[in-house]
């Protein structure tokens with residue numbers, strides 16, 4: 001039976017690249033996104049090339065809706081092999097002024113949403129005796145710019161949740177890992193009427209030891225690797241994918 005990958009926030013950006021890459025690799029793909037048009041565009045594209053894809057427009061912070069997604073995917077596609085918790089949001093604004101409700105919303109989507117989706121997917125994976133959960137964190141879990149408390153805290157929480165779930169679920173054959181992307185350019189991976197050509201200065205590129213900004217396939221290819229049986233001995237880890245940006249020292253002159 002065809003392997004199935006479940007992807008949150010699969011309509012745009014990194015999630016769109018994840019959906020296309022896993023479909024190209026032969027997976028059936030089940031996506032959710034809160035942007036309906038974006039999600040439908042992705043599954044139309046996958047089906048046009050003969051792939052098997054389904055989409056539901058839900059909010060990953062809604063536990064009941066996540067339950068319906070898991071159940072429908074299991075019924076329609078027969079199995080749940082891989083879950084990628086990719087949907088994420090930021091809150092903008094000064095730390096001193098940020099409404100606490102906005103802090104709560106970021107935690108509800110990024111951290112609680114990751115737990116809810118993982119819990120429900122793991123119940124199905126347990127019956128198969130196998131599975132791979134990949135949580136998309138961020139280099140902002142490890143370092144910060146001003147006024148990013150909610151986002152950074154949610155991503156730091158995802159790293160802790162990753163090693164905790166890896167320990168809890170290891171006995172069921174389920175591996176749990178995180179990927180922390182650095183700067184990944186997604187302007188050209190949005191719903192097509194909103195997509196834009198990316199523009200980067202030389203300075204943008206040179207702050208990366210590899211000499212360029214990241215692209216969504218940098219993350220999607222690493223997810224394919226972590227989903228594969230080749231990585232059966234890797235669990236509870238955080239893979240930083242940032243072109244070396246976080247290991248580069250910065251000296252201001």
Ligand code: NDP
Nearest residue numbers: 009012013014033034035059060086087088138181183184
């Ligand atoms: P995008 O905003 O380009 O795409 C995210 C998609 O997820 C959007 O379609 C968005 O819908 C959807 N979404 C947001 N919230 C929810 C929700 N509650 N339920 C369902 N769908 C939702 O994001 P990126 O591709 O840039 O980021 C993907 C992940 O990677 C995020 O977790 C982000 O934090 C992480 N990341 C990204 C980096 C980057 O440089 N791009 C760097 C480090 C980490 P809508 O447009 O309506 O909000």
